[in-house]
Amino acid sequence: MSFILGLCQMIVEKDKQANLRKAESMIREAANRGAEMISLPEIFNCPYSNKFFREYAEDEQGQTVKLLSSLAKELAVYLIGGSIPEIEDDKIYNASFIFDREGKIIGKHRKIHMFDIALAGGISMKESDILTAGETMTLVDTEFGKIGVAICYDVRFPELIRNMTLAGAKLIVLPAAFTLLTGVSHWDITMRARALDNQVFFAAVSPARDPNGYYQAYGHSCIATPFGEFCARTDTRESIVLGEIDFEYMESIREQLPLLKHRRPEVYRQAAEQDYYGGK
């Protein structure tokens, strides 16, 4: 069973309504071009900056979720709503809403790992100043099988992606907005390695790079195969990435090179009792 996945690498600007219009037009175009599942990038309705998250935050009754739900239903596609600042009980999350072909919310991922970094050269970010972290991994059931959703910095933690795989995810979609520096150095190998190690399809969806924007995203939205190769990857510009997700190919890779079958959990657990989850 195979289907077309579409990734909308859109420019995110300051005007929320313009962002929603852009998301809508790219979702429509991806559907027109045959995508049955479509994803937006991380924080697609708001500039990626702590100072905007509270102002732009919405809840499940908000305009953004309503728009995405109605688009999923009208176009009869699965829709991974990138992520938006979500507010609940006065807490703000970096959250991805996931919709089925009827526009129903079938899952919501709240970013688990807060991006608190200070790179030499001046790039720094401290999401935890304003955002609250999620507490669980996210899988949704679709007619194609289980799909995992994580957000950006979550991908840095191989444990999470492994757990999603062992729980049955065959495709993992990652709305993500890497910086230029970490993008150049780490984007390609991280996406390919997660796909390869777990023998899943792995898709990463970035905003397009906007030289005038608040945040310079790396771009290069891509789909990596269970053999660790890209089957689709764009550059930095606004564009739609389309790729075939073919789970029969995945099964053939898992038969030829049975990594998941060759795991030695009893050996890892032995070490784990002392170290893996030990200390903090």
Add this chain to the structure above:
Amino acid sequence: MSFILGLCQMIVEKDKQANLRKAESMIREAANRGAEMISLPEIFNCPYSNKFFREYAEDEQGQTVKLLSSLAKELAVYLIGGSIPEIEDDKIYNASFIFDREGKIIGKHRKIHMFDIALAGGISMKESDILTAGETMTLVDTEFGKIGVAICYDVRFPELIRNMTLAGAKLIVLPAAFTLLTGVSHWDITMRARALDNQVFFAAVSPARDPNGYYQAYGHSCIATPFGEFCARTDTRESIVLGEIDFEYMESIREQLPLLKHRRPEVYRQAAEQDYYGGK
């Protein structure tokens, strides 16, 4: 604190004595060029083929271990003895002996994951037909800090490398003999991803490619930094790779991008109780 690590990418041939002479000369050359820690490749004294493992197998009293011990002592270097077929109680292991500057065995790693694959195109191998798998991860204490040792296919399992990191390994050395196909597709990204995700130095030591040999190894022995970049990497030919292992640089990477600090073990464990170590 930094030191030079030397990797001996040697051609492995059918004649065991020639292999031992080659290993000795390359170890001497690496030491002359300033290496304080030196590693040989996987199965360096024997052709990499099930049909030779029993015939070439030795125990801790054998010629190979004696030679390596005396070289480590004479040259006053740490020596990671690639790997050899080891025999104990009639069982054969793919084992790496590790020596300190006095020539004392300070650790031994037995390959944990058996390479049993059948790739489309005809490349197949079934180590488990003749080899017995090891049961524990391997770390040794050195004056530079803890060093982890794993062998080839062990690297495919991110759990193992993560456990080694959490147990304190700052450098992981992997004698390895990837095939041409998996080498081209997976060698670079796997080595870089393990280094990057765990923010350790990661060194992989392959045999050189010998067009007339029993086994076509990928070559490309390399050292990846805690930022996921290569600081040294060779081609397919017989050669010595030298690279600086600088743990202050490692610490600065870990401060700028605190991946290990940002792990969420409580979230992984939650999933783990159901899935990660679940099943068998």
